[in-house]
Structures are given as C-alpha cells and as structure tokens.
Amino acid sequence: MLEWRDLQGEKVKEFQASVPFESVEAVDPKAEEAQLVLRTRQGDQNALRELVNRHRVRLIRTAANVLRDPMEAEDVAQEAFLKAFRELHRLRDDRAFASFVYRICVRLCVDRLRVKRAEPAELEPRQEAQxxxxxxxxxxxxxxxxxxxxxxxxxxxxxxxxxxxxxxxxxxxxxxxxxxxxxxxxxxxxxxxxxxxxxxxxxx
The missing domain is CATH 1.10.10.10 (Winged helix-like DNA-binding domain superfamily/Winged helix DNA-binding domain)
Structure with missing residues (x-):
C-alpha cells in the first residue's frame, strides 16, 4: 500500500508512471461555431437553427437595451439573422459569426433610432410609477x-x-x-x- 512517506524521489516517478493519463482535448467554441457556419453554407438547416439558438437571446437583449422596446427588439433580431444568412458569403472568417451577426443587429438598431429621431415626437400621458x-x-x-x-x-x-x-x-x-x-x-x-x-x- 502506497503511503505519504513513499512519495519521495524515485517513488514519485514510479507512482506517476503507474497512473493512466487520458488526454482530454478542449473544445474551442469558435472552431465549433465555424463548423456550424460551414454546414450552414452547405444547406444544413439543423446547423442554421443551432446558430440562431446560440445567439438569439443575446441579440434580442441587446436590441431591447438599445431600442427600449421588446417587441421591436424581436423584429430586429429576426431581421439581423435573415440578413446575416443572406450575406454569409461576406463573412471571411467563419469563426467570427457572432461578431458578424451582432454588427448587423447593431446597424439595424442604429437605423431605427435615426428614423425615430427624425419623426415628430408623440406626447404620451405621464404614467404614475408604482x-x-x-x-x-x-x-x-x-x-x-x-x-x-x-x-x-x-x-x-x-x-x-x-x-x-x-x-x-x-x-x-x-x-x-x-x-x-x-x-x-x-x-x-x-x-x-x-x-x-x-x-x-x-x-x-
């Protein structure tokens, strides 16, 4: 039976050599996403849905924080995904899909904000906050x-x-x-x- 005092010098090396070591390869999220993009380019609908599922919540949250309108944020997120998949040929690095779709979402939000600022403001009754x-x-x-x-x-x-x-x-x-x-x-x-x-x- 191996005891603590035995874990010295050569005993340590013998003990280490006797323990099986399994190499666990870390999963690179960007590499994994690049595979999804590649499959999407090839017409794989499951890969497309996986990309949407990965980024949908954050895209809606970002749009909602910018536009301050949850319903409009849903529309913008959907529009961003559609535009991203239509323009997938513009994506040079498949590992950068997240940044690609977020940039599209941000531009759509900015466009909507500019339209809103150009429109005459509507006066709304002041709500009593509880x-x-x-x-x-x-x-x-x-x-x-x-x-x-x-x-x-x-x-x-x-x-x-x-x-x-x-x-x-x-x-x-x-x-x-x-x-x-x-x-x-x-x-x-x-x-x-x-x-x-x-x-x-x-x-x-």
Whole structure:
C-alpha cells in the first residue's frame, strides 16, 4: 500500500508512471461555431437553427437595451439573422459569426433610432410609477432617448451589455480609441441630461 512517506524521489516517478493519463482535448467554441457556419453554407438547416439558438437571446437583449422596446427588439433580431444568412458569403472568417451577426443587429438598431429621431415626437400621458425602481427605469429610458444613436449604442453595449472596449469596437466596426471617446462623451451627456430630468421630475 502506497503511503505519504513513499512519495519521495524515485517513488514519485514510479507512482506517476503507474497512473493512466487520458488526454482530454478542449473544445474551442469558435472552431465549433465555424463548423456550424460551414454546414450552414452547405444547406444544413439543423446547423442554421443551432446558430440562431446560440445567439438569439443575446441579440434580442441587446436590441431591447438599445431600442427600449421588446417587441421591436424581436423584429430586429429576426431581421439581423435573415440578413446575416443572406450575406454569409461576406463573412471571411467563419469563426467570427457572432461578431458578424451582432454588427448587423447593431446597424439595424442604429437605423431605427435615426428614423425615430427624425419623426415628430408623440406626447404620451405621464404614467404614475408604482415604486422607485419603475420610476428610475422610465427616467433612464427618457434620458437614453435623447442621446444620439452612436453615443446611446456605445453606452448600452459597454454599461448594460458589459462588453469590453474591444468587443464594443468589433461590434460597432470602429477603433477602440473611438469607443473610448464616444463612451466618455456619452457619459458626460447622460449625466447632464439626467440632472435636468431629475430636476424636472422633482418640480411636478
């Protein structure tokens, strides 16, 4: 019977040699996704559905955070997937499908935000909030709606989606330096607009 005092010098080597070692190959998620993309290119509907299932929830959540409208977010996510699969020939690296479809989703969100900003604002009756958290959420949405699309999107991806600067840059298709600059501006404007909005709320 092997005891602790035996695990010294040559005994250690003998013990290690007697223990079977099985090599477990780690699964690379990007390589796995590249295989799904390849199969999708070949017309495999199961692979296509798997790609949708992998990214659907996050795509909808991102769109909802940007657009502040869950129903519209569903539409944008669906449109992003359709556009991504139609333009799959533009994807140079099959391992980068996630970034590819997120960039499409982000562009669609920005387009919709620009259309909304161009439309005349509709006055809605002020809702009575039941609880501070609901009131705060409504105020956050009000302030976010006043930010330009690029600043709003940068703020949402970084602060709400918790993306790194590099991930935001890749998703938006801009340099990291641009992300940092936009984020700084977005935070400053949000803070200023927030102060104005809270003062207005207090005056009611």
């Amino acid at each position: 609880g501070g958290s609901i009131e705060t959420r409504m105020l956050v949405e009000k302030v976010l709606n006043q930010l330009p699309p690029d600043l709003r999107l940068t703020l949402v991806l970084r602060e709400m989606e918790q993306m790194s600067y590099e991930e935001v840059a890749e998703t938006m298709g801009v340099p990291v330096g641009t992300v940092r600059s936009r984020l700084h501006t977005a935070r400053e404007r949000f803070r200023a607009l927030w102060n104005i909005a809270t003062r207005e709320e207090e005056s009611y």
